[in-house]
Amino acid sequence: MSLDTEKFRPKIKKLTLGSALIILFTVCASAFAMTNNKNITLVYINNGAIQCKGAGMSHTATANLLKKAKVNVHSSQCARLTHVVTIAMCGSPATNINIHSIDTKDLAIAQSLGFKNIKTLKRDNNKGYEVFKCK
Numbered sequence: 001m002s003l004d005t006e007k008f009r010p011k012i013k014k015l016t017l018g019s020a021l022i023i024l025f026t027v028c029a030s031a032f033a034m035t036n037n038k039n040i041t042l043v044y045i046n047n048g049a050i051q052c053k054g055a056g057m058s059h060t061a062t063a064n065l066l067k068k069a070k071v072n073v074h075s076s077q078c079a080r081l082t083h084v085v086t087i088a089m090c091g092s093p094a095t096n097i098n099i100h101s102i103d104t105k106d107l108a109i110a111q112s113l114g115f116k117n118i119k120t121l122k123r124d125n126n127k128g129y130e131v132f133k134c135k
Contacts, residue, residue: 038104039103039104039105040074040101040102040103040104041101041102041103041104041107041117041118042099042100042101042102042117042118042119043099043100043102043107043110043111043115043116043117043118044079044097044098044099044100044115044116044118044121044129045062045065045097045098045113045114045115045116046093046096046097047059047062047078047096047097047098048093049093049094049096050091050092050093050094051086051088051089051090051091051092051093051094052090052091053090053091055096055135056094056096057098058098058134058135059076059077059078059098059099059100059134060076062076062098062100063076063098063100065113066100066102066106066109066110066113066115069109069110069112069113070106070109071102071103071106071109071110072102072103072106073100073101073102074100074101074102074103075100075101076098076099076100076101076134077098077099077100077131077134078096078097078098078099078131078132078133078134078135079096079097079098079099079129079130079131079132080094080095080096080097080129080130080132081095081097081121081128081129082126082127082128082129082130083121083123083126083128097129099118099129099131100115
């Protein structure tokens with residue numbers, strides 16, 4: 001007895017496409033909600049990375065700094081500054097930052113820990129940073 005897989009292919013393609021669209025919609029909706037929610041503020045901190053030496057503090061480590069101060073961290077991202085010119089030389093500071101979404105009411109606490117409002121990076125039509133996948 002053989003299974004006729006040809007009759008299932010269109011259904012599998014539709015299921016795969018449907019799943020991909022649902023995932024894409026969810027990610028986009030989450031990103032939109034995160035940046036447009038008036039009660040959420042994005043903050044960043046330099047992670048201390050040094051060229052050729054080390055990656056600096058992880059996004060998890062800087063999120064924990066906020067959490068220890070009783071700041072609710074909704075999400076975290078890794079990024080690099082885009083409007084800063086640095087010398088390409090081992091031992092020089094890198095432009096890596098960690099970004100966290102927090103409750104706006106906790107902004108002063110975050111700032112007292114060395115975090116800055118992400119809005120300070122914006123220059124004209126450039127948001128001032130580029131997100132990359134955290135390692």
